Every structure is written in C-alpha cells, then in structure tokens.
Amino acid sequence: MDAAGAGWCCEMSDLPPTDEKALAALQERAKELTCLLSVEELLHDTERPLEEVFRGVIEAIPPGWQHPELCRTRITYEGHDWQSPDFIESPWGQCARILVQERAVGSICVHYIAEPPVAEDGPFLEGEVRLVSTIADRLGNYLRQRSLERLLLEFSRDEARESERRLAAWRGGLELVRQTDQNLYIRLARKMVNFLCWSGVREAQDLVERHAGGDNGDVEGLDNYPCRKLSLAPDFYRGTEPFELASRYLGDDEIFSRIQRWMFEDRAKFLVKVLESQQSSLGEIADALRRYQQLVPEDSSLSRATLEAMKASLINRFLTEQLEFIKVAKQHVDVGAFLDLLDRMIFPATSHGKLGGKSAGLFLATQILRRAAASLPGGAEIKTPRSWYIASDALLAFMEFNDLDDVIQHKYKEIDQVRLEYPHLVQLYKNARFPPELAKGLSVALDDFGDRPLIVRSSSLLEDRLGTAFSGKYKSLFLANQGTKQQRLDALLDAVAEIYASVFGPDPIEYRRDRGLLDFQEEMGVLIQEVVGTRLGRYFLPAFAGVAFSRNEFRWSPRIRREDGLIRLVPGLGTRAVDRVSDDFPVLLAPGQPRLRANASVDETVRYSPKRIDVINLETNAFETLELPDLLAECGADYPALAQVFSVVRDDRLHKPVGLLLDPSREQLAATFEGLISDSPFVSRLHAMLRQLEQSLGTPVDVEFASDGRDFYLLQCRPQSHAEDSVASAIPKDVPRDQVLFTARRYVSNGFVPDITHVVYVDPRRYAELEDQQEMVAVGRAVGKLNKLLPKRQFVLIGPGRWGSRGDIKLGVSVGYSDINNTAVLIEVARRKGNYVPELSFGTHFFQDLVESSIRYLPLYPDDEGILFNERFLLGAPNVLAEVLPEHATLADVLRVIDVPAATGGNILRVLMNADLDEAIALLAEPGAREPGRATTELAVRRGEDDHWRWRYQMAEHIAAELDPVRFGVVAVYVFGSTKNATAGPGSDIDLLVHVRGGDVRREALVNWLDGWSLCLAEMNYRRCGYRTDRLLDVHIITDDDIARRDSFAIKIGAITDAARPLQLGGRVAAPIP
C-alpha cells in the first residue's frame, strides 16, 4: 500500500527508447534501486546494533554496481573501520562523507579490486556516483536519528524511575543535546527562559535584560511608539545558566516534562512550517507528514495548541477551507489519519487540491466513529470501503493538458446553449488524454482494487457543504471493472473523464447560477470506491444498502419523533434508496422506533416492499435493474444474508425463513428486512451511529450505507440534505389574520409549497351529515375527477378525518392513491366531536406513495388553542365545483372547490411548513413573492447565532423576576418580538410589554428602574459581541384600557400569531388576559 503513494506516481514518466543500450541502462537503474531499497530496509530499524547495520550496508552495495564481482566497500565511522573481507584501496574507487549535523563523522568508499572494462566516463556510471552519496546521506540521517532516539529513550526510561533521579535525567539528557545538537539546545534554552519570564520569575526577566545589554528603560514602550528591541546574545543561551535558573524555580519533574515536550515539538516543527506555507504542494506535505510520522509516533507528545494548529492546517489543505467545517473537524481527526489518506491520493506534481465534499465528509465521519468506537455499540465493526481520491485540481491539470481551458467560460453561456452543447462536451472529455501522472496514479489504484467493481463519484468542493445540498447534481458511475488491466484502466479513465465533464452539465450550472455559486472556481475531486457486495451468479451486489437520516421528516405515526430518524432500505445497490423511484418502494424504518412500521398489514407490507433490485452485471459490465423475483429465481439460494433480507409470503402471512428448508425458487419472497430489523443489532447500531454523528458534527446528518451480508460499510456522510421542496420554511409572524388560511402546530414536517391556485375542501360537518353512503362514495369519486382536472401540484386537498378510509367511509373520504396523486398537500382535519378528537390517518393508506412523490401531508387540529382555521374563507369563497364538474354539482354543499386567485383578487395560497418549530402556516399571498418563506431555510438556527436570543430571553426573565410588582404597580410582563421568536441577532433589542395598574409616581419609578436595566444590558451586550447601542430594552407600557380597547401593543396579548409570552413576575406567572 505504502509504495503506491502519490510520491512516486509522479516520477517515472519518461520511458527510455528501446534500443539495447537503453535497456542496459534501465537494468542498471533497477540494480541501483534494489540496492537502495536494501539499504533503506537496514536503516529502518534504529534498534539494530550499529555494527550489524554497517556490515549489512557493505554487503548490500556491490550488487548495485555494474561489476558486482569486483566491487568492495569500506565504512569509516568515528575512527573505526568496517569493510568487505578483501577490500583494497584501488585506483578505481569513489568515496562520500557521512555528515551528522553538518559534522563529518565518517565516510563510505566503494572500490573495484581490479580494473573494470573500459567505459566512456570513467570506471563508474553516473548513477553509481550519485548512489554512493545518497547512501552516505541516508547513513548520516540515520545516525542522527539514532542518537536522538537514544536521547529520548534515556528520557522516557528515566521517567519510569523515581522522581529524584529525574534531576540527573534531564541534566544528562540536556548535556547530550548540547554536545550533539547546538541549535536544538539553544532553542530549548530560549523556550525555558521565555517560560520562566511568562511565569513571572523576576530573576529570569533580569537575566534577559542583563544579557540584552543597553540601558534598562521601559520595555513596554508607549501606545503609539514602537517598543525597544532587546537584542539577546546567542552565547547566553549556549550556556547552562537558563537551566540552572529553572532548577531553582521549577521541580525536576516539570523541567523534565517541559524539555521532553519541547523536543518533540521541535521535531514536528518542519511539518508546521510546510503546512503553514501556502506554497507547499500536496507532494511536499505528504513527504513532511511521512517524516513526521516516523519522528513523532504519538500525537499526544505535542502540546494541544501545536496539535490543533497542525490539524487545522491539514484540514484546510486536504478537506476544505470552510471555517465551520474546520472548527468541527479538528476536534475529531488525528494527524496520522491524513497519512493514510495521502497513501491513496492521486494528484498532479504541484497540486494544491483538496478531496472535495463527499470524500471529506466520509473521512471526517470515519474519524468520529473511530474515536467513539469504544462507547458506540458495534462502532468498532463499522467499515468503509477501500477508496482512492483524486485531488480536486487534477481537473484543472486535465483540462490544461488537453488545452480545454476555454471550457471554463462555458458556464457563463445561456442555459439552453449549455444544454445543447453538453453532449459534445462529454465526448470531448472522453476523448481527451490524461496527464501521465494521473493515468499512472489511477493505474496504481486499479492494481490496489483488483477486479472488484468500482463506483466513481464526484466529490466537488461545492457538493455537500454545510447549507448547500448539491447532492445528485453531479454524477456517480458504476464500473464492473472486469477484463484485462488495460480494459479496466480505459473504463476507469473514461468514467473519470465523464465525471469531469459533468461539472459543466446544464443541471449543476443552473443550480449554481440560482445559488450565486457560478463564479466559484469549480474544482472537482473524484472519489473512487470499491463497491460493497458479493458475487451472486453473474451479478455483483450488496445484500442490502440504503440511506439513513438522523432526523425523520416523514412520520407515519404521531408516536414517531423527529429524532427517531429514518432509514430507507433496499436489497442490492443503494441507488434505489437514495433516489425516489416512482415505480418501487424502499422499506422505511424509524430507527428510534423500529417496531412502528410504516405498513401494518401483510398486504401493505408486501405491496410496499421493493420489487426491483439494482445490480452490476459482471458479464456485460453494466449496471442493471432487475425484477427481484427473476433474480431470486436465478440464484436466490445464494443471496447473501437471505434470511435477514427476505420473508416468505405464504397463506397471507409473512414467515421468517427457517434455515435450510427455504427454497427461494419455489417460495414467494418479499424483501421486508424482518430478520435484519428484529433479529440483529443493525437498527439500534445504526441509530446510535446517527446520533453520534449528529452530536459530533453539530448538525443532523444523512449517511449512505451498504452491507455485503457480513459487514456494515459506511459509504457517505453529510449534513442532512433536503430535497428542494422539503426544506424547513421560515414561519412568518405577525401575518394579518385574514391572510391566514390555517395554522398547524402538531406533527408538522418540512415543506414549502409556494403557488397553490386551488383549494378542494370537503366540509367535515356536511360530510358527517350525509345520509346516504352513495353520496359519500360520490364525494370520493368527484375528488378523483378534480385530481385529474386541476393543475398538478397546484391544489391542496382538505378533508375530514382519514383520507382513503376503507370500509367505514364515514371516517374519511373514500379515495385511492390515484384519486389524490396530483395534489400538492394532503390535509386532514380533526374536529373535536363532543369530548374527543378523532385520530387522523397520517396518510397511512398510501403513505409510501406520498413519500415517493413528495406530496406533503399535514394534519390540522382547528379546535386546539391558538390555532387559526379560516372556515369563513373556506365556506365563504365562491365554489366553482359546478363549473369544473357539472355532473357533481349536487355535491356543492359538501365539496367546495375554491379558485384562490379569483376569490382573493389575484393572490395564491402558500403553505410553509417547519418541522424544527413544529409549525405550519398557509397564507394567502401575492404570487411570486417567494422571499419570506425562502429567506432563512435550512439549518437556520446555528449554535453561535442562537446565543443572542437565548441570552436576551434569560435577561428578560431575570428582569421580570427582579421586578417588584407592588412597588411599581405592575400586573404582568410579557416578552415578544425577536427575543421570544428566537430570531434575535447581536443588534436586536428586547421587546417587553408591561401591563401596569398604578399611579404616575409608581409608573415613573418603573420607567427609571427599567431604564437602568436597559443601560446596563446595552453595556453587557457590547461586551458580549461588540455591538454598541444606547439602550437594549424596548419597553411598551400598557394599561387596562389599552387591553380593553385592544389598542397598540395590547393586541399582542393572546394574539393568534406571535402572541406575547408572559414572564414569571416576582414569584408568579402573569395570567393571560381573557
């Protein structure tokens, strides 16, 4: 694995011509390499006795030379000689000095014992001359490293002993450092002096000043004048004085551990330097990282600050520049992990590229889970598929290599032109050549993968960022990866080229244009993953795969909470779970409530079980969708984890398959995952994993996973994305009552349905009064017809109880899915009947159909407190049923069809749904003005931002609690506005509503008292976030009269939307005014 690093995929680009001489030269190069490798191997081990190492090197050298039989070697080190048995100093020799810390400590000489055949440029080849000095260099490094290692060993050995002996330890160690590495010693001394100064040791400060020379003026200088420079004589640090001083103030233990840490840090310094420099390429970083890994085996030996800085730089260079991501990621990654990453990274020689969103997300998730493995059930068993990465700027290298640079402008063309030209562009890319370094890198990757099927996925820098759901906009391509190496490589290159071309596809470009991301220079990383799965007959497929969300947006039961999550599970490749497929269904599960299934009866379970399966056909090298029964008939008996994935359907029952007796070719099987769900820890583990990831990343996540039937693989992890129509809408406040059609505060999912032109309303009261069952049936039939007539996805259905009720159709309009499949929102109204509120269906009669076609479901409870239900509009607006469906005009009492623009003078209906707040509102609004709902969507409330309102809210509570109601004549205090609505920013004020019932004197006292608070809070706020305001409170004082007249701010009390919230007042809660 290691050898496959990018370091050497960039070098061997020029193959020599194939004449004989060149062949000989090539053979010589090979010999030299072998020789160097054997030397490297010897030097790998710093524990080996020195003599043994030298002897080994002496033996390793001759085979690397042109005439091994004549070749003899001698090594001299610190006055001692080691040599080949019959070494003689002949005239045909070459020598190189061995340097440690720039001091010559010995030499290495290679001689031929007899005259070699005559050659053009002397007895030795050019390469051989280089080789001797290379070996000498390596030996020098090795010896240096060895002595340092010794030193550290001394230190750590001593650490184990009793503390009184540490004195000797650090002194001895330091002395050794002073002798062998002056520069290091000076740095240690300087750090010690600095440390002592910072620790407030006066003597150390004096020392510094004494040795600085010059007068003892004020070192701090004036505010606006550069302070005086203290030039320190380096000689000072060469002496022992700093440490003598330290030993007077610090314990031996502390000195010891400080010196030890500084030494480690000193060794890591080069890495920090490389990382900090914007100039260093990925290749340089890779080299530095490898060296670092050898020198500093454990991250823990460095200070937290150094480590954090290193991690932040590494993340910044490899993963992303987004500060938000870096902040989270640096808590979870180890420096060493990047090295593993680098071993499988392909990049151009001078690359400054990154991995891209998809790869970064998976990398981070893997690190989080690895760290949590101990506490996470099954955490240690979570695997990730073998992956290779192409750095993002390889795309630019590719384009440059093929002179495709002008394609960049492509994205600024009109979208229809982009669409028109795209197919040509794809072909252009596919016919382009790859820069040799990339082609070689991919070839190495392919050797690593073998002939396992692969998936080549785009990993764009824009994709999967926090806040931008770019999913599915770029391509993912499956490769069967069968055939000869050349065929497989060609297919892989082809796929990468296609992925590259997809950057300039019309969909991503349109999407980027919409989001203002067009000018962002698009670099595209590529992630090449082994496909998880096993061979089944002529196919390759995982036993099952799917996606899981840490938040459930599709609750089919009121008992399921959002945080119970959601899993979409399919047999075979996960493509069918990721995308909604109109003709098939994944199995839905809430991992927090695995027993509450979306489908309750056998029939439903079978009907909504997956019927097709995506596989890779290894014979035709193609991605295929098969009918599940066909696959099972062909090779069902060998299906991986058969008993976990399938249930037997027999006698209208679902049976768990029992062992050997199952014959998939004869039984009817349904993919229910019953065995997996109820007999394996899969669900609980996945749930724990989702929770862990959500907690660590600080945001809801979605993951893709697959299993080959034995192991669980994580394929992708990113912040939970939403389809565009299912983002959380901001719920506007203070909407005039007559513009609201309804509000909802229970079981709300996310959604934004902007342009509804028609409302179909089945009046619950009238429907309940229908005498004849035939009339109820007719209502259902009329709804079915309206469904075909009204503009698709631009009308909503509002009806009583359970839509699609079977049997007892009194409980809800009898419709099938085909009767409602064009609606935008399906709304069920639960009106209180006597003392109970009927249960709603939650769309269960066709729940999965709704999910797969993105039809929103919303339950309304008009009789709940604080809920608005504009029955006046629903019953009062003109009913156009008779015009639309003359044959059902008789139903006009029950069934109302409202043409919203006609009824409202041009307005449309807009439904805004927000699951985070568990609130929804339907507004009559001007068409096109989308912004109020769109403004703050997705991840609207982030941690840093929500501090502002929280602090304000706490302050408001505090003020109310401190307020003496008797002294100030206060009846109640309310908070409203941004503080109450959790939208306050750093500059927001705190809106208070104070209900008073007292004379002017008391009122004036109150105003003064509150003003004091206001000033004080303004100052506090300034200190918190640097935002300067004179006052922070916005106090509105109201009286009984105001309330009676519902004047000014008094209407906020008990208001329908955005009502002011009463606060605990000096020991009691304000009673809302009736």
Next chain:
Amino acid sequence: MAGKSAFNPYDMARAQFDKVADLLDLDPGTRELLRTPLREYAFGIPVRMDDGKVKVFRGFRVQHNDARGPTKGGIRFHPQETADTVRALAMWMTWKCAVVDIPLGGGKGGVICDPHNLSPREQEGICRGWIRQLAKDVGPLVDVPAPDVMTNAQHMLWMLDEFEAIHGAKYPGFITGKPVGMGGSLGRTEATGYGLVFTLREALKELGIRPDQTCASVQGFGNVSQYAIELYGQLGGKVVCVACWDQADQTSYSFRKASGISLEELRSITDRFGGIDKGKARERGYEVLPGEAWLTQEVDILMPCALENQVTGDNASGIHKRVRVLAEGANGPTTPDADQVLKARNVFVIPDFLANAGGVTCSYFEQVQSNMNYFWEKDEVLGKLDVKMTSAFLAVSELARRKKLFMRDAAYVIAVNRVAQACKDRGWV
C-alpha cells in the same frame, strides 16, 4: 356528534331488516329481538407499551343472534371503530350465515386502535388482552372470532394461544383464519371464487343456458377472480375480458381477447395484487382497453370481483344487451340505482352475500375440522362447498321465482326467515 340524519351503518342495517320483516310480516316481538344484538360486551384492555407506559384500549364484542348456532364474526382493529358499525356488521353476519344455511349465528368485534401506530409486541398485547377480558364469553361452542379489517392470521394465533392457555386445553375450533398446518383449512384460497361459480352454474342451469356456450367479462384479477375464471373455464365457459388495477399508472385497464383469455398466460404476467403487466399482455395478443371497458363487453355474464360501487346508475345503461347474469364476487359492487336498471333489463343478479359466501362457508368448514381435529383433503373441502353453495342458491332462487322477488331481496328474506324460525323453535318469541 354529527347531525341526526347522518349516515349510520346500524340504522341502514335495521332499515334493510325492517323492509324484509315487512315482506315476511314478522310479529313485533321477533322484529324487536332481531333488530338488536342479543349481547354486547365493551371493555378496556390495558397494554404495557414499548416505552413502558400503559395505554388502555377499548374493546368490543357484539353477539347479534345465536339461535342457529355459535356466533361467528371477525375482529377489526380500527382507530375510529364505533359500536354502531360493529352492531351492523354483526347483524349482517347473522344473515350471511343463514343464507348459506350453516349452523352459526352472527357476531363482530373490534378494538379501537390503529395498528400503524403499534409495534407487533403491542398488538400481541391487545390480542391477548382482548381474550383475557372475554375468555368466558367466547369459545368454539359460543362465539368464534376470525380475522377482519387490519387483523390477520398472526393476530388469530395470538388470541388462540391465550384462549388455550386460560382454558388449559387445545381448542383449535375457537378461531378461524388460521394458517394451514396450524388448524387452517385447505381450499380456503379457492373457496370464494369457486363458490361464486357454483352459484353461477346453477343460475345458468335455471335460465336454460349451457355454460360452454357462454362468455364472460370479469372485473378484478385477484384471488376471487382468478379461481372463478379457473372453474368457469372448466365448465366450458370463455372469459373474453378481464379488468384490473395498474399500480404504476394508478388506473385500471381492461384486457380483451375475443378468442378467450388464457388464465395461465395472464397469471404468469401478474403481480401478487392482481396487476397484469400491460406491455407483456399486448405482446401476447391482448387488447388493452380503458378500465371501465369490461362492463360494456358483448358477453353473457358479468362478474364484478374487485371493489364496491362499480356498477352504478350512471354506467349500468352501458351494459350490453346480451348480458343475462351478473354474479357479484365483490362486496356491494352494484349500487341501488344500478339495481333498478338491472331489474328493468331483466338481468339475473346473484347477490353478493349469497354469491361470495364461499368464504364464510369455508371458515365454517375450518371450524368443523378443527373441532374434530381431523382435516380434510382439498377435494373434500371443495366438494362439500359445492353442496352447500348449490343448495343455498336453489333455495333462494326457488323463493325468488315463487314469490316473484328480486334475487337480492329473496336472499335476505330466506336468511331472516331462517333465523326467525330458529328463535321461534327455541320458544324465544
């Protein structure tokens, strides 16, 4: 509650009964007895939920009339179950058992719950709790439950297990709808479809039509329809059109082949829910027509075997004049408006609760076999089914002819009459 005039299934069942009672000229006492259930149980079922909390569900059992034998009827799990719905259904069960002349009364039960919101373990708790509350008032010789809306064989096995645990013995005859091998009966899958054709065969005989000279159009391609087509084919009849639901297109299609459809061929391209693959059907020479086309075919026989309310006042006029028999395989496929059209057109209707009584008859056979703990071969089950269905049909049609009644009314009359007679014989009224 809703307005007084709102649709109420119990009111509707009683109105229907009153109509028949008038025809029979029943005495007030008997009317009063048959209009209302004999016994009603309502009780709470405490269940420990998965989250550790206890929830109490409301359970019901209505035993409408047991003059002719132990009551029999399903148990429904429904979130908005009402006592009146259960009463109406129990009454209908009494008539249904009586029309095929099996020695059982009518019952119905349920629990107010939504299985969509319940884990299997919680559902098991409800099933066992239901039995614990009623263990003394139900039983193979008293009241025999069966699966119904949102309950299935699994629920029945939980209930049976609880019942047997309480009574300390094996009583497989306590419940029906059990899987084969666990006390279930063979022939259950075929029973309704075969039963339908047994009655159809007798109807044709009566009308003097040879089955091998008829052709038919069928709506639905599920269990009932497929076995009906199978047996009808064995009688020599030819099905030329089948309509079924297309899940992908969310609409239904009619598949027509003038030379006669091949059951095996269509079965091979049909999913479990009776959806025929229309592409493959075209390849095999079937015409694919709109879903309603089945009704207007030039055939002798129509068999609606899909949903309720399919033949309506609106579309009944489109029925071809050649049609002689309409055999109702589904429940309530014909609306009262359509009945008027059919009467006027002199189409012979085999009413649903006679025509599809093969199912309940087979349940009765399951109970009989379970009580004996001896299980028949499938042929024996189907042979006995033929006997039952044939004699039931003959009795109804004889009455219809004799009293000049519409078949639907005749079936009701005979059923109510049998129950009234049993009550009188027992000296109750």
